[in-house]
Amino acid sequence: MTKKSKDRIERVKKALEKQKIRSIKDLESYKLSVCHPCSAGIDIGSREIYVGINPEIATELGIPIVHTFSTYTSGLKECVELLLYCGITDVAMESTSVYWKNLYDALERAGISPCLVNPKKFRMVPGRKTDVLDCQWLQTLHMYGLMSGSFIPDSRIRALRSYMRERDNLLKDRNRYIQRMQKAMVEMNLMLVNAVSDITGKTSTAIIEAILSGERDPHRLSALRDGRTKKGVEEIALSLEGDYKDEQLYLLQSNYDTYRFLNGQIGRLDSKIEELLETFPLKTDTSRKPDTVPPKGNGKPQVRRKGKNDLKTKSDLGERLEAICGVNLSSVTGLQSNTILQVISEVGIDMSRFPSAKCFASYLGFTPHNKITGGVIISSRTDRIKSHAAQAFKKVVPSISQGKTALAAFYHRIAAKAGTGKAIVAVCRKLAICYWNVLTKGTEYIEMGQENYRIRQQQKEKALLAKLARKHQFCLVPDSQ
Secondary structure: OOHHHHHHHHHHHHHHHOOOOOOHHHHHHHOOOOOOOOEEEEEEOOOEEEEEEOHHHHHHHOOOOEEEEEOOHHHHHHHHHHHHHOOOOEEEEEOOOOOHHHHHHHHHHOOOEEEEEOHHHHOOOOOOOOHHHHHHHHHHHHHOOOOOOOOOOOHHHHHHHHHHHHHHHHHHHHHHHHHHHHHHHHHOOOOHHHOOOOOOOHHHHHHHHHHHOOOOOHHHHHOOOOOOOOOOHHHHHHHOOOOOOHHHHHHHHHHHHHHHHHHHHHHHHHHHHHHHHOOOOOOOOOOOOOOEEOOOOOOOOEEOOOOOOOOOOOOOHHHHHHHHHOOOHHHOOOOOHHHHHHHHHHHOOOHHHOOOHHHHHHHOOOOEOOEEEOOEEEEOOEOOOOOHHHHHHHHOHHHHHOOOOHHHHHHHHHHHHHOHHHHHHHHHHHHHHHHHHHHHHOOOOOOOOHHHHHHHHHHHHHHHHHHHHHHOOOOOOOOOO
16 A cells, blocks of 8 residues: 555544544434424515415415515515514525615514525525525425524624725725826836836825826926935936827826725725724723734834725724724734724624634635545535635735744745645634634734744654654654764
8 A cells, every 4th residue: 555545544534533423312403303483484586575484374374375575665564564473583585696685684673583595505405496486495494494594793793894895896996097097107108117116106196196287397207206215316207208198198187087086985985984983882991002013022012004005094993993802903913903804894793603713714714624435535625715804814914924923934834835825724724713712712812933933843743753753663863963
């Protein structure tokens, strides 16, 4: 038997050992029993809503099992009134586009517990695919507790999520118009991008506005240079000797106006986010200095530099988030205020929905999904989950990999043997676990440093080597050199 086959068998055995084996005492809990007797199933479309009532309840009241309502507000009110009349307490509904949101809010306000079902898990039910059958199948499966609902945070978090996702879309749109501005300048051979790193910085903005105002002299344009710019006046003047074209000047003006409009939209959205954050209940009062982060290994606080995509708020965003969460989440390596706010807008602050840190990492799609058949692992890839919170964690990995922290050392160790893709997922899993532990236990994350991590890793390797030596009855001899 080859070494590769032995390694594969060992991996399969370890994976099987982690599987939970049912015992005789647990068989009773696996039998089908009615979990939600007063339940209903709802299939939502763009025009009509199909509601399937429990057949026993419908028979007692003498009403049809399936009812149809319109998606207008009057139809939603009639649907809720029918469910209250029938004494329905639990509803399973299919998450169709965004049509479910209004009905979901109406059911919550009426005191009915909605269960949002992923269509992928409901697709394999037997029978023909019709709206009338779908709502009845939803009701039947939910009545026996066979449908698991999606995670839906409270209304305040959902409002914050809508703001943050719209802000992300505006940032993407703004970047497109920045690229168009740069293209229009290159078309006129204005190679300002070679002299200035940021085309939307103070120097570039002043030069573009002067060009649109009619200035063509490169020396006068370069005189608008900000004192912090690295390149000199002469080099900037050389980059501004171009061939001005009417059509490209028009495109530059149009794209610049749109860029400024999007900047204003982002600023107003930041104000709305700040107003919403002020309505959140505070857990602690903080006195931490603004624009600083806790010490990292050397005992000196590091000054946080705000990026151009960060939220522009009147008060310190880090202090506000620390007061809302009750703990400083920015103590976790790589997490800053914007990233923390994006994660909070997706999963909220209450981590009780996730029993453990591993469950939270699995929800974000950072854990392998082992598929074993015939004693062979046929797949161990992570699930393809589209999560904005997962993307927030992935965005900070490049900056972490360039530091001198324990997570940076862990990233380089995994990347050397498994590749950068798996290393990013592995670091994100550790970040998610640290985030869950800090938020639930209320204790700040303590950075051990790159050297301490390497020392601990060497100790683990030595312990493993000694264990293998004892197993095979070998004697370890230290190197004389």
